[in-house]
Amino acid sequence: MQDAEIAWWPSDAVRRDANWTNFVAQCGLPDYGALAARASSEPEWYWRALSRWLGFRFRQTPNRMLDLADGVAHPRWCLGGTANLYDTAVGATLDLAPDRAAVIWEGEEGDTRSWTYADLDREAGHLAAGLARLGLEAGDVVGFYLPMLPETMAAFMACLRLGCVTLPLFSGFGGDAVAQRLAMSDATVVLTVDGTRRRGQDVAMKPVLDEALRGNGRVRHIVVLDHRGLPTPMTAPRDVWWHAVATPTEQVPPPRELPAEHTALVMYTSGTTGRPKGAVHTHCGLGMKLGQDARLTLDMKAGDRLLWPTDFGWFGGTVTILGSLLAGATLVIAEGAPTWPEPDRLPRLIAKHRVTHFGTAPTLARMLRRDAGTMLERHDLSSIRAIPSSGEAWDRETWLWVMQRVGGGRAPILNFSGGTEMCAIVASNILFPQKPCSFNGAVPGTGGDIVDPSGRSVAPGEVGELVMREACIGTTRGLWRDEARYIESYWTQIPGMWVQGDLASRDADGFWFLHGRSDDTMKVAGKRIGPTEIEEVLLASGTVTEAAAVGVPDPVTGSAVVCVAVAAPGQPGDDAQGSRLADAVAAALGKSFRPSRVLFVADLPKTRSMKVMRRLVRATLTGQAAGDLSSLVNPEAVRDLARHV
Incomplete structure (x- = not known):
């Protein structure tokens, strides 16, 4: 080494x-x-x-x-x-430390609420009793159109108690996306709020759900939480207020004994084409894999505090809620935008609530570096002892900035690669020595490997597909009512192996590195390259704060590189800067990979979990169909990019 x-x-x-x-x-x-x-x-x-x-x-x-x-x-x-996952997620800490905080919530306006494990147990029990009175039974699907709130956690636990199937829906979805998922899942009840707060504005949610349910005769009840005090249309007898359902009662049903493989969660994940795919997760699968991930990989301990900006509509919401509970830790929730009302909102919350585990993603880290880098000195970040990270490949400059400026050089970046369909982590860091941007390797029980198209392990320095060779308890049990698509999506590309869809490599010392999604790979003049290598050169220049590299058709080389970037403050974002950046890529990676264009925009298309949507950048530049846009959080970025075409 x-x-x-x-x-x-x-x-x-x-x-x-x-x-x-x-x-x-x-x-x-x-x-x-x-x-x-x-x-x-x-x-x-x-x-x-x-x-x-x-x-x-x-x-x-x-x-x-x-x-x-x-x-x-x-x-x-x-x-x-x-089993019933509730017994482990809540019951274990309830027996040992009922007064420990289970969740601390803070809104954009600075108002806070804190629930202990005893509070969470009480609220989940009352809601479970009320849902049972509405006729919910084990196996019924319950839609969650909720932002991240303490009540969201209680509702998730209430469904586990009853044996209902939780269906998370992104709180930023429009009516069509909500309607599609409710219809595909056959949900019978939906839990929602009057509205949420984002960037200083109240955003109504119940009217969106009303629109989504036009023509849906299967949903019997909507349970509405009065969160923001907004005028809310209610249709009796379908619509009922949360407080009227979750009334205090001594007749709380105990967590139901279920087959350990009883379905606990259906999480729809968007694809580039076709309908969303519903990943199926069970009580023992979620409990064992997320317990492994939180405790073995992320080293979370009883009493730790986790802050990781996410939404319950993405699997990150499930990971943060269950991961913190299974570790006997406290989840810190920041409702709203992570950089509002000030760019340093997250560092302020870390210091205020003594966060031990700050979860991030490379794109979010780049935003913090750009917008809040000069503000970090205001906040005491010494409570941080680990920085979990997922979602994308890192660039070296941002990784080093986070390690030194956020983690103080003492807190490791626990980088991992996983996904909705396999319940989080395939490859990760653990508390071992780290190189910048690296993983330590596969997580036990996954058979994680990096292979060529024939399934052979690649040599050091070669890029291949990240796969699982072994059955893992966290892997989806299939796709909801779509067995053929499950096999086609994950098991046919390299027979006998689960193909994750990520490109990775390992070096001579055994460290692993992520190179982005395999469907983002470019082949230029017969040479294959991942977008991360090009983007890292652009970011290292210090003249851009975000970048996306994509391949577009070219009559000579087959594919040409086009880069879309956000200029750093004080930079012109003009053709001359674009030419300098293209020259830097050619000098670093070879003339074959010199971008044919470098375009400047105000923002890149992103999901709510802060992943750059490169396939949408590529589709916009080439005039192709955009595919599923339900996870896009900033449509104005697409309109801005389209003006360059």
């Missing part, structure tokens, strides 16, 4: 106190490598050992943890076991 390239080393104290150290010792193994090896050679042993270490509460212990008789694409989990 080349020590000069290592940007962070764990101290002896960090290693000694790490959760992974405790787990390895409990398993009687010498080190983490031995744990990963045994997880691959004896998967049933691994998942049973993990369940014991996590304290996952089965009502009936499974006869077997894993049966692969039907192949790796159709594993059977926790056979004969019964």
Whole structure:
């Protein structure tokens, strides 16, 4: 290992106190490598050992943890076991520390609320009782058209108690996107609010839901939370107020005993074409995998505090809520925009609430660096001991800035790659030495690897597909009512392997690096390159704050590189600057990859989870169909870009 390239080393104290150290010792193994090896050679042993270490509460212990008789694409989990995820997510900490904060919420205007685990249990119980009186039963689908609130967490836990299936819907969706998902899932009840607050403005949500439900005869009830005090149209008897449903009562139904593989969540993920795909997750799958991710990978401990801007309509909402609860930690929620009313809102919240785990993504980090970089000194960020990160590949300059300026050089960036369909993490960092932008490798129990199109592991320095070779308990049990699409989407590209859709590589020291989505790859004059390599050169110039590189058809080279960038403050954003940036790419990567154009815009199209939508940039530049736009948070960015075409 080349020590000069290592940007962070764990101290002896960090290693000694790490959760992974405790787990390895409990398993009687010498080190983490031995744990990963045994997880691959004896998967049933691994998942049973993990369940014991996590304290996952089965009502009936499974006869077997894993049966692969039907192949790796159709594993059977926790056979004969019964459980209710509520018992572990809330019940475990409720028994030990009922007065510990489960959630701290803060609005854009600075108003705060805090619920203990006892408060959360009470609120979830009352809502569960009310939903049961409305006729909800195990297996019924409940739509969540809610922003991130303490009540959102209570509602999620109430559905787990009853055995209902939670259907998260992005709080920024329009009527068509909501209508499509409610119809595809056959939801019978929807939980919503009068409105939410974003960038200083009240945004009504109930009218959007009313529009979405025109012609939908299956939804029997809408339960409406009076959050902002907005005038709210109510249609009796379908519409009922939250406070009238969740009335205090002593007749609270206990968490229902369910088959461990009972469906807990259907999460729709958008594709570039076609209908959204509904990933199916179960009580034992969510509890075991998110417990592993939060505690083993992100090293969250009882009493820690997690702040990670997200929405319950994305899987990040599920990860933050369940991950914090399964660790016995506290979730800090910032409703509204992460940079409003001041660009340093997030650093202020970190300092105010003594956040230990600050979750981010490269795009969000670049925004903070640009808009709040000079404001960090105002805030005491010493409580941070880890910085989880996901969503995109990092550029080196931003990674180093976050490590030094946000983490103070002491807090590692726990970089990971995962997704909605496999319940978070395939490859990640753990509390091991780190190179800039790197991963330490595959998470135990996934069989994560980097392979060529034939399925062979690539050599150091080569770029390949990130895959899973093994059945993982967190992987979706299929797509909701669409088995053929499940196989086609994930298991046919390289037979026998789950293809994640991300490009990655490993170096000679064993560090892994992400290179972006495989469908974003460009092939220029016969040479393949990922967008991240080009974007990193642009960002390293210091003259742009965001960049997206895409390939467009070219009659000579087959594909030409076009870059779209946001000029840094004080930069002209003109043709001369674009030419200098194109020259820098050619000097760094070769003349073949010199961008044919560099266009400047005010913002790049992004999802609410702060991922740059490169395929939408490409479609706009080439005049192609835009595909599914339900996850787009800033449509004005597309209109701005279209003016350049």
